[in-house]
Amino acid sequence: xxxxxxxxxxxxEKIGPILFQxxxxxxxNIERFGEFIKQLTKDYRYAFEFRDRTxxxxxxxxxxxxxxxxxxxxxxxxxxxxxxxxxxxxxIRLHGPxxxxxxxxxxxxxxxxxxxxxxxxxxxxxxxxxYFDNDQNAYxxxxxxxxxxxxxxYSSEEQT
Numbered sequence: 001x002x003x004x005x006x007x008x009x010x011x012x013e014k015i016g017p018i019l020f021q022x023x024x025x026x027x028x029n030i031e032r033f034g035e036f037i038k039q040l041t042k043d044y045r046y047a048f049e050f051r052d053r054t055x056x057x058x059x060x061x062x063x064x065x066x067x068x069x070x071x072x073x074x075x076x077x078x079x080x081x082x083x084x085x086x087x088x089x090x091x092i093r094l095h096g097p098x099x100x101x102x103x104x105x106x107x108x109x110x111x112x113x114x115x116x117x118x119x120x121x122x123x124x125x126x127x128x129x130x131y132f133d134n135d136q137n138a139y140x141x142x143x144x145x146x147x148x149x150x151x152x153x154y155s156s157e158e159q160t
Contacts, residue, residue: 001039001040005041005043005044008044009043015044016045016129017044017045017046017047017070017089017091017129018044018045018046018047019046019047019048019049019072019091019093020046020047020048020049021048021049021051021072022048022049022050022051022052022055023051023052024051024052025052026051026052027052027054027055028052028054028055028057028060030059030060030063033060033063034063037063037067037069040067040069045069045070045089045127046067046069046070047069047070047071047072047089047091047129048064048069048070048071048072049072049074049081049093050071050072050081051076056081056082056084061084061086064086064087065086065087068086068087068088068089069086069087069089070086070087070089070090070091071084071085071086072091072092072093073090073091073092073093074092074093074094074095075093075094075095075096075097076095076101077095077099077100077101078098078099083117085121085126088125088126088127089126089127089128089129090118090121090126090127090128090129091129091131092114092118092128092129092130092131093131093133094106094114094130094131094132094133094134094143095133095134096133096134096136096139097110097134102133102134102135102136103134103136103137103139104134104139105134105139105142105143106134106139106143106146108146111143111146111147111150112150114130114147114150115147115150115151115153115154118130118147118151119151119154130144130147132144132147
């Protein structure tokens with residue numbers, strides 16, 4: 001862990017949240033998870049993406065809340081992770097809207113839906129990161145730009 005944090009320190013103020021993605025067949029072990037979390041320095045923000053559904057449990061969420069760590073909201077292979085808020089950080093990973101991962105472009109309706117959620121979370125004082133990973137055929141940059149446009153509409157409406 002010391003080497004990880006030393007390497008991260010070189011990013012300085014440019015570093016955002018650190019995401020830990022747990023493998024799809026790594027079942028919940030709350031004791032080991034708690035010990036790992038205790039080793040995390042308070043110098044950074046963290047999010048966990050749980051690919052094995054045994055982690056989607058209240059004792060895990062309580063531990064995340066205790067340490068103000070985000071449970072990552074994600075879609076993957078047509079699965080939508082539950083949106084359980086566990087911290088003042090919201091971390092969203094969008095892997096693509098189709099059953100085949102990392103493919104396809106999000107519809108305008110879906111992006112508008114995410115923009116509304118992001119806007120509401122920000123109004124609640126949450127720090128929101130949204131990461132597009134539908135990079136096959138370069139959909140991620142386009143979807144990111146469309147999401148930004150929806151969010152800018154909220155901003156301009158509030159200024160008038």
